[in-house]
Amino acid sequence: VEQRRLSLNQYTVRPWSLERAVAACVARDIPSIAVWRDKLAEVGTARGAQLLRANGLRASSVCRGGFFPDPSASERARRIDDTRRAIDEAAALGAPTLVLVCGPAAGQSLADARAQVAAGIAACADDAHRAGVRLGIEALHPMMIAERSVIATLGEANDLAALVGSPAVGVVVDVYHVFWDAHVEVEIARAGSTIVGFHLSDWRTPNGGDVTAKRAMIGDGCIDFVSLARAVTAATYAGDVEIEILNEDAWKDDLDVWLDTAVQRYREIVPG
Amino acid sequence: VEQRRLSLNQYTVRPWSLERAVAACVARDIPSIAVWRDKLAEVGTARGAQLLRANGLRASSVCRGGFFPDPSASERARRIDDTRRAIDEAAALGAPTLVLVCGPAAGQSLADARAQVAAGIAACADDAHRAGVRLGIEALHPMMIAERSVIATLGEANDLAALVGSPAVGVVVDVYHVFWDAHVEVEIARAGSTIVGFHLSDWRTPNGGDVTAKRAMIGDGCIDFVSLARAVTAATYAGDVEIEILNEDAWKDDLDVWLDTAVQRYREIVPG
Numbered sequence: 001v002e003q004r005r006l007s008l009n010q011y012t013v014r015p016w017s018l019e020r021a022v023a024a025c026v027a028r029d030i031p032s033i034a035v036w037r038d039k040l041a042e043v044g045t046a047r048g049a050q051l052l053r054a055n056g057l058r059a060s061s062v063c064r065g066g067f068f069p070d071p072s073a074s075e076r077a078r079r080i081d082d083t084r085r086a087i088d089e090a091a092a093l094g095a096p097t098l099v100l101v102c103g104p105a106a107g108q109s110l111a112d113a114r115a116q117v118a119a120g121i122a123a124c125a126d127d128a129h130r131a132g133v134r135l136g137i138e139a140l141h142p143m144m145i146a147e148r149s150v151i152a153t154l155g156e157a158n159d160l161a162a163l164v165g166s167p168a169v170g171v172v173v174d175v176y177h178v179f180w181d182a183h184v185e186v187e188i189a190r191a192g193s194t195i196v197g198f199h200l201s202d203w204r205t206p207n208g209g210d211v212t213a214k215r216a217m218i219g220d221g222c223i224d225f226v227s228l229a230r231a232v233t234a235a236t237y238a239g240d241v242e243i244e245i246l247n248e249d250a251w252k253d254d255l256d257v258w259l260d261t262a263v264q265r266y267r268e269i270v271p272g
Numbered sequence: 273v274e275q276r277r278l279s280l281n282q283y284t285v286r287p288w289s290l291e292r293a294v295a296a297c298v299a300r301d302i303p304s305i306a307v308w309r310d311k312l313a314e315v316g317t318a319r320g321a322q323l324l325r326a327n328g329l330r331a332s333s334v335c336r337g338g339f340f341p342d343p344s345a346s347e348r349a350r351r352i353d354d355t356r357r358a359i360d361e362a363a364a365l366g367a368p369t370l371v372l373v374c375g376p377a378a379g380q381s382l383a384d385a386r387a388q389v390a391a392g393i394a395a396c397a398d399d400a401h402r403a404g405v406r407l408g409i410e411a412l413h414p415m416m417i418a419e420r421s422v423i424a425t426l427g428e429a430n431d432l433a434a435l436v437g438s439p440a441v442g443v444v445v446d447v448y449h450v451f452w453d454a455h456v457e458v459e460i461a462r463a464g465s466t467i468v469g470f471h472l473s474d475w476r477t478p479n480g481g482d483v484t485a486k487r488a489m490i491g492d493g494c495i496d497f498v499s500l501a502r503a504v505t506a507a508t509y510a511g512d513v514e515i516e517i518l519n520e521d522a523w524k525d526d527l528d529v530w531l532d533t534a535v536q537r538y539r540e541i542v543p544g
Binding site: 105109110114141142143144145146147152153156159179180181182203204205206207208209210211221222224227 | 377381382386413414415416417418419424425428431451452453454475476477478479480481482483493494496499
């Protein structure tokens with residue numbers, strides 16, 4: 001098994017700076033990295049782009065734009081502007097994808113919030129297209145609906161991408177968020193060439209702490225990686241595969257061991 | 273607002289015996305109760321039935337049958353037998369519905385487990401029909417997939433009921449489990465007269481402890497009860513409405529206050 005499509009999503013090793021994460025990729029022959037904007041801001045976009053280039057690393061994606069819903073029109077406009085800045089940052093890094101976390105309802109009905117998500121994405125689609133960046137709508141697990149995303153299934157993400165109808169808008173398949181869905185393989189097939197990201201971690205039921213940071217090491221949970229990876233490959237996705245294992249316990253522990261284990265599990269479990 | 277359709281799901285006041293829960297219903301003019309089998313076993317089925325009858329209470333449902341998937345055929349047969357016993361208990365109490373919690377994959381693929389759920393329900397459907405009890409397939413929130421149920425959406429529950437194709441098999445709509453779903457109102461309409469239960473509690477994201485027992489008091493979370501209740505009524509459901517607020521913190525506190533609050537919120541929030 002080779003790892004030419006492997007990417008380290010930077011929040012897998014969240015406490016590390018971009019410099020340190022880049023060095024860790026180089027040391028492990030990981031050819032790609034997904035960059036978070038807070039980490040990029042610490043060094044500046046130009047310096048970040050230079051850092052990746054100097055080390056021969058691709059950027060698989062930038063995380064993240066979105067969080068569109070809000071009762072206030074001016075606040076919604078601010079979120080759209082922020083997503084446009086994120087598009088510029090993705091373009092500067094040469095990242096093909098900006099991951100969108102769509103945002104919670106913010107006190108509104110789910111239906112109203114979903115309409116605001118659609119409007120927000122539509123407002124950014126031309127900017128993304130001009131910048132050569134694709135917006136990846138990421139469905140988040142339904143347990144995150146109140147804080148993170150009113151878009152909770154890959155089916156909804158596909159519907160939303162179809163509604164916006166721009167070549168710059170696609171979907172991200174993160175196994176942690178969608179593995180439970182009886183229709184996930186059908187929706188992966190439906191997504192086809194609109195898939196702009198594939199993210200790996202494993203599911204164990206959160207038992208305390210922050211539900212957004214309780215993802216399990218690949219292989220320590222119950223997700224069927226082989227079936228999902230085959231479905232994504234059959235859908236023609238040939239881009240980078242991110243290991244994105246947000247885990248607040250790991251962040252307090254030895255991250256070199258955590259990352260070594262993740263790479264090993266990727267090589268053992270994920271088909272080439 | 274009247275409360276002639278209000279039912280107390282017994283696990284809302286889980287530490288209480290059946291006797292005490294029945295007395296609490298009588299004291300509050302709650303005309304119906306959903307009985308859990310462990311609580312019924314403490315007094316015996318005949319005595320439990322007599323207790324309800326003597327106090328003029330209906331049984332809205334018995335909780336629960338199911339947990340069908342297992343790698344072992346003999347264990348699967350045992351689960352089916354246990355569900356048949358639960359059907360008998362529901363019949364003895366005059367409960368129209370036996371709630372099914374379908375069960376987790378138990379180390380198998382989700383697809384295999386779902387097939388075993390379908391086989392398990394099919395094996396019990398005639399027994400239920402003869403007993404005058406309807407089996408209510410309850411979709412559980414996707415965060416419970418690894419421990420409780422491979423059936424995670426109302427759409428899947430509807431598909432499963434259609435697959436089994438028995439007049440004795442329907443679905444239970446529990447707002448906590450399904451409110452997040454963009455298709456929930458469509459699936460409620462599709463369920464129509466196969467809806468055999470409607471359960472209320474509210475959603476706040478679990479932040480520790482047992483995710484099965486972190487339901488919020490009606491009105492303390494983000495669920496749109498009015499829309500969901502209207503959809504269920506439009507689907508022609510006219511049966512009892514259960515308050516089922518499983519909360520491990522409440523179970524350690526004053527349950528009379530908890531129940532008083534639940535009844536008050538029901539009267540304030542849920543349309544008649």
